[in-house]
Amino acid sequence: DRVGFLRGRARPASTLITRFIADHQGHREGPDGLRWGVESICTQLTELGVPIAPSTYYDHINREPSRRELRDGELKEHISRVHAANYGVYGARKVWLTLNREGIEVARCTVERLMTKLGLSGTTRGKARRTTIA
Known part of the structure; x- marks a missing residue:
């Protein structure tokens, strides 16, 4: 192990x-x-x-937490809130747009990074394509 x-x-x-x-x-x-x-x-x-x-x-x-760690802590709460308020279907782009509309200035790549850390993802459209039947 x-x-x-x-x-x-x-x-x-x-x-x-x-x-x-x-x-x-x-x-x-x-x-x-x-x-x-x-x-x-x-x-x-x-x-x-x-x-x-x-x-x-x-x-x-x-050591004291860095400014990025402190900001990430705040943003994680907002990202989780927006994602949950929209039934877990919003992806990084729509969460980013919603946060900026609410006046919380954040970069899209930051939202993507934090959503990955939180294990959040949006719903994908369409049917998953199966290429091989095993």
Whole structure:
């Protein structure tokens, strides 16, 4: 059972690595097992080819959220509201148009990105075409 970010060739984002460390910190194997600390997890990750220093982890968890993260939090609420108010059929384009009509200035690509993160999508028209019958 390999962790998803250890499979690729490029170094994963620090956010993903710090989330992994936070999830596994303090984990015990068995009733008398040793507890995993931040430094030991960082050492193991470095040996596996994902270099990260414990100071990077602590800096990341103690930093203030960025302006983009704060704005994304606000926009996610508006996007979810507009999508739900329209019975879940609006896609990114119509959600974007509705938000701009309401006076919430946002780029269409931002709406697309946040809808993907929220797992929202619009309804597609027409019948799905089946090309192969297996």
